[in-house]
Amino acid sequence: MGREQIIRVENCSVVFGRRAQQALEMKRSGGSKAEVERATGSTIGAYENNFEVYKGEIFVIIGLSGSGKSTILRAINGLNEPTEGDVHLDNENISKMSSKQLREVRRKKIGMVFQQFGLLPTRTVMDNVTFGLEIKGASSEERKKAGEEALELVGLHGQGNKMTSELSGGMQQRVGLARALATKQEILLMDEPFSALDPLIRRDMQNLFLRIQGEVQRTVVFVTHDLDEALMLGHRVAIMKDGEIVQLGTPEQILREPATEYVERFVEDVDYAKVRAAESVMITADNVAYPDEGPTVVLRRMRQAGLYFIPVVDEERRFVGMCEVEEVARLVERDERELREAVDTTATKISRGTYLREILPHFVERSAPVAVCDEGGRLEGIVVRGSLIAGLTTTTPEQNGDGPVVFDDGRPDSAALQGSETHQEIDGRR
Template sequence: MAKIKVEGLTKIFGKKPKKALELLQQNKTKEEILKETGHTVGVNQASFEVEEGEIFVIMGLSGSGKSTLVRLLNRLIDPTSGSVWVDGEDLATMNNEQLRQTRRKKVSMVFQNFGLFPFRTILNNVEYGLEVQGMKKEEREQKARKALELVGLKGYEQMYPNELSGGMQQRVGLARALANDPDILLMDEAFSALDPLIRKDMQDELIDIQNKMQKTIVFITHDLDEALRLGDRILIMKDGSIVQIGTPEEILMSPENEYVERFVEDVDRSKVFTVEQVMIRAETVNADKEGPRVALQRMKEAKISSIYVTDRHRKLLGIVHAEDVSQLIKEGKDDLKEAMETEVPTVTKETVLRDMMDLLTERTNVPVAVVEDEKLKGIVVRGTVVAALSGSEVKLNGTSS
């Protein structure tokens, strides 16, 4: 079951939305409805699901409806029509007390504006929500300290907001949301007001926290680079409507229309694609049972000049080159390891392409080994990387077209 399920969710701003809703169902545009009724379409019949433990990014330009949509997810504003379910419970059927408890215990929100109380210490700011819930001081202080440690602010508990930088204040806002230990975090342009370097630090912080806690996060942004960096999946909005939903790779490689194409045309793909998306199967030779002649024959068949050497358990031992293997054969030697280089370039499947470009340019004649738990999982060659960065389709098995 999805953590959040949204069906036909619509929000029309105005005193008499019924007429506007009828026009919307007739596929009238946002502009046409505004002209005919004076009403504004905030969200237009949105339907999607958010899985437990994923970072689901909602992005779009100013006026696209993304901030309205996130406020509909916890009923900070009421929908004109449609439904939102959280853990199978329909928010629309909740009374005020049930909704209040859901917001306090299950869904926390982090805004772009830090919203800190200037005359409360950092610790008191973080424990504020728990204080409102009536939690005993000792317990809420313990939870607040734990949340501050999680966001890297241990030691700042007795300072005041004006003594912290903007990035640190945003960490306090995040800690305050985490102190409630919610299942779901709604983050509305949470990092948009920060300087670029601080913003990247906060993105890293969020990724680290997510790796530890596995929350369900709905993250709102207008920045595609941020969306691609954070999102397990991305929802793109325009004029209140959903344009496309997909993984970062799907958004980049298969944009739904010209609007999405314009979004992604200037993206530095090397910051997005990982090694796993471009790696191919490695030709190998098993040093425990195969010698120079087998290695040379395998290189000839594959039309390659180097081949990686493993043991019977596929543990990576090194690499040999055709020229050196040929010399071994001339000398009548059978131990392949005598010609083997043990210092070889390696990366993991999670390595971003940008972080491995130097390896490809430094040793253009040697493919880069992809290693996990010391075992060879595949290789990366220049061709598949070039194909990925140029926009050619790259499949997960590493073939390109």
């Protein structure tokens, strides 16, 4: 994720009601939201909000009902006009835009997804998905192509001809997500998109969303009142109370240094698994290979240790890539001298501090372990799919690998996992 900002909300207040200025003055001189409301009849929806959203980021806004989440979200695409302050999109002040320009921005740049996706029941899945494009006046070929791509992304390939009323709730939600994706807008505003779903489907949708996000890299502002969801999805999280942002930080910062007592109470029963980092599930790579080694030697090493993948490093233990056993065997058959050709140099590399949540999308597509490297690129360990899943589903009081991960049966993480879990994955694939 780059640090290039795409949205800037500056000192933004949104007041509902006639006596907006008076309400703001009263608030500034120390009145609470409730007092202001009683005295003026106006409601402070958002008060002096300041934040930036970076390109490719998932920025989460969380807070109790009525705290101002939707209010500020709607200010970002101009549906709410700030009573004071500004919203900049790509350094353009949207309050200065004409309503025509604003409509254009909403069509081309910012998409919005609501809690109820608002599908049209009498139209097909495909028609629903490409609805936004139809309004934009896209040609039918263009619509078909984008629609199929989007359906593929959400796992509804080939279901385009069904009526949406024939689908289950979870599938309908996917269609809604596909529709938001098909429009290809750079920014997605999502207002509690998953909150109507039952917990299991919800988890699926969160994972699906993370996976898709890993591929398409939109900028997302995501509103929720579920802390677990916020911590799992958000790169950064803003916590709102009575229209104000009481804390803004990474999930880790919010849990470790809650800024106020309010936040502290808010995060009390959080599931720490969601914010644990790679080092807490990393295992040591006891076996490595070198690019100039002979394939026969490496194959033997892998077979002895029961490995389906082996990390390849240079003389200084800098990570070069990952090697799959089948590829090594192929080199042996061809009588090759060096391992080099079998090394996948595009293998995923992360650092100790990478959150588990960010590693998850990798394992949706691949079963190869992920390499954990230090700043100099030296291999420190690997994360295999099995230990990642265990890391996400077991809660340990100490975060961030103060000790090895211990699984339910009390067995410490072991090389066995490296073999057995990976075996299963591979076998399952064949």
